[in-house]
Amino acid sequence: MVAAIDPSRLIACPMCDLLHSARSAQDGERIRCARCRTVLESSRPKAIDRTLASAATNVILIIGALFFPFIKLEGAGSRQNATLVDALSAFGGGLTAPLVLVVAAFIVIIPLMRAGALCYTLWPLRFGRRPYRHAARAFRFANSLKPWSMAEIFIIGVVVALVKVAGMAEVSLGPAFWMLVAMVAVLVLENHNFCRWTIWRILGQDSTV
Amino acid sequence: MDNLANTRTRQHGLTAREAGLIACTTCGRLDRAGLVCARCGATLSSRYPDSIQRTLAWLAAGIVCFIPANLYPMLITRTLGREEKNTIIGGVIELVNYGSYFVAIVVGVASIVIPVAKFVVIGLLVASIRRAWPLDPHARLHLYEITEFIGRWSMIDVFVVAILVALVQLDFVASVNPGLAAVSFALSVIFTMLAAQSLDPRLIWDSIEEGPSDE
Numbered sequence: 001m002v003a004a005i006d007p008s009r010l011i012a013c014p015m016c017d018l019l020h021s022a023r024s025a026q027d028g029e030r031i032r033c034a035r036c037r038t039v040l041e042s043s044r045p046k047a048i049d050r051t052l053a054s055a056a057t058n059v060i061l062i063i064g065a066l067f068f069p070f071i072k073l074e075g076a077g078s079r080q081n082a083t084l085v086d087a088l089s090a091f092g093g094g095l096t097a098p099l100v101l102v103v104a105a106f107i108v109i110i111p112l113m114r115a116g117a118l119c120y121t122l123w124p125l126r127f128g129r130r131p132y133r134h135a136a137r138a139f140r141f142a143n144s145l146k147p148w149s150m151a152e153i154f155i156i157g158v159v160v161a162l163v164k165v166a167g168m169a170e171v172s173l174g175p176a177f178w179m180l181v182a183m184v185a186v187l188v189l190e191n192h193n194f195c196r197w198t199i200w201r202i203l204g205q206d207s208t209v
Numbered sequence: 210m211d212n213l214a215n216t217r218t219r220q221h222g223l224t225a226r227e228a229g230l231i232a233c234t235t236c237g238r239l240d241r242a243g244l245v246c247a248r249c250g251a252t253l254s255s256r257y258p259d260s261i262q263r264t265l266a267w268l269a270a271g272i273v274c275f276i277p278a279n280l281y282p283m284l285i286t287r288t289l290g291r292e293e294k295n296t297i298i299g300g301v302i303e304l305v306n307y308g309s310y311f312v313a314i315v316v317g318v319a320s321i322v323i324p325v326a327k328f329v330v331i332g333l334l335v336a337s338i339r340r341a342w343p344l345d346p347h348a349r350l351h352l353y354e355i356t357e358f359i360g361r362w363s364m365i366d367v368f369v370v371a372i373l374v375a376l377v378q379l380d381f382v383a384s385v386n387p388g389l390a391a392v393s394f395a396l397s398v399i400f401t402m403l404a405a406q407s408l409d410p411r412l413i414w415d416s417i418e419e420g421p422s423d424e
Contacts, residue, residue, distance in 0.1 A: 007230055007238075007239035007240060007241065008239075010225075010230070010239055011232075011237050011239070012224070012225035012230070012232030012237070012239055014232065014234045014237070014410075015350060015410045015411065016224070016346075016350070016410065016411055016413070016414040017224040017225050017226055017232060017255075017411040017414065017415075018222065018223070018224050018225075018414075019222065019223050019224060019225055019228055019230075019239075034222075035414070036346070036347065036350050036414070037347075038350075040237075071376065073376060082375070082376070086375075087372075087375035087376075088375075094386065094387075095386070095387045095388070095389065095391065095392050096374060096386065096387055098392050099367070099370065099371050099374070099387045099391055099392060099395070100371065102367065102371075102392075102395050103367070103368060103371045106364065107368075136248070136249045136250050137250055139249070140235055140249055140250065140251055143235065147357075147361060147402065147406070148361075150361055150364055150368075153361060153362055153364050153365055153368060154368050156315070156365050156368075157364075157365050157366075157367075157368025157369045157371075157372055158368070158372055159312075160312055160315065160316060160365065160369045161368075161369045161372040161373050161376065163304070163307075163309050163312045164304070164369070164373065165373065165376060165377075167307075168383070169376075171376070196236075197236070197237045200235075200236035200237060200238070200248065200249060203236075203248070203249075204236065204238065204248040204249075
């Protein structure tokens with residue numbers, strides 16, 4: 001029986017290992033695992049176009065969020081415009097340095113690397129060309145970075161911090177904050193339009209990947 | 210071994226491992242053998258190697274870091290010679306005193322309830338796999354998915370501290386510095402995220418089919 005199985009015509013559920021015969025999802029359809037109900041494949045028309053568009057948008061938004069004013073602070077007779085770059089480079093000694101490193105990684109470096117890796121993987125596929133060298137590695141890298149990109153959590157953090165300093169100073173949010181909010185919205189859309197199994201199948205058609 | 214659960218899952222057919230195949234969890238490709246996936250280059254394993262052991266190691270590291278995270282101050286504020294130290298719980302209590310109940314609940318849930326719940330759930334999942342407890346695998350998979358999804362949200366308080374430090378550094382009346390807890394809490398969250406990622410969910414289903422595993 002085992003000898004009769006053709007692996008290329010099967011998929012296994014990543015959550016429970018159950019085998020299913022592989023087929024493409026039709027319009028709007030979601031194929032779920034028969035045992036644990038995990039989504040195995042969903043129909044995502046234009047998955048490549050849309051993922052590429054949101055990744056490129058994210059690169060622009062992150063760079064904008066770095067250099068536009070993030071927060072305006074008025075209080076004690078002084079007035080300040082702070083960008084994220086100011087905030088990240090204003091660290092002193094002691095424990096501030098590791099903290100700033102963690103924050104910079106989670107909200108700037110990792111999202112930027114992820115969006116960059118997605119663009120690199122998907123750009124040639126968009127035009128029906130062969131994937132660039134190491135495209136599989138780049139796409140794997142992008143997927144593994146996903147849980148570590150935390151812009152949405154940072155936004156909640158900003159709001160909590162504003163509540164905490166509400167009495168001490170007049171604080172208003174600048175365009176960079178709203179760029180981060182837009183980035184989170186784009187990420188939600190990207191998640192919705194993204195089916196990594198589909199993209200892997202397209203990447204895998206070229207054996208030189 | 211729970212025979213009822215056994216026959217119920219049996220109705221669903223063959224797993225990749227029973228068919229002598231290895232499924233790549235990164236790209237979904239199936240292969241008969243090999244160390245590296247031929248399509249995506251990810252390391253291939255039918256089950257993550259030493260999944261339980263790695264999960265327990267990361268979990269232990271997360272719990273160890275959680276202790277100083279609660280004992281030491283998260284935030285040290287100096288205003289005109291006065292020094293104030295706030296722990297995680299202290300920060301929540303302060304928000305309650307200000308009357309910001311909603312924000313207090315958000316911070317309290319993110320920095321106390323979620324981390325503790327994660328320790329308990331990951332511990333429970335590991336124990337249930339090792340001892341083959343006849344718990345509903347669907348419920349356990351659900352717990353696993355929730356844990357994996359929600360763990361990152363604990364980072365809120367770390368971000369709050371970082372923003373306050375940066376904000377107040379622009380001003381000169383007060384000085385705000387992060388305490389030891391800020392870093393150890395961040396590490397605790399990172400370690401428990403790694404613990405959840407090291408746990409192979411496929412083991413949940415194996416344990417009801419094969420009984421106790423010593424892995």
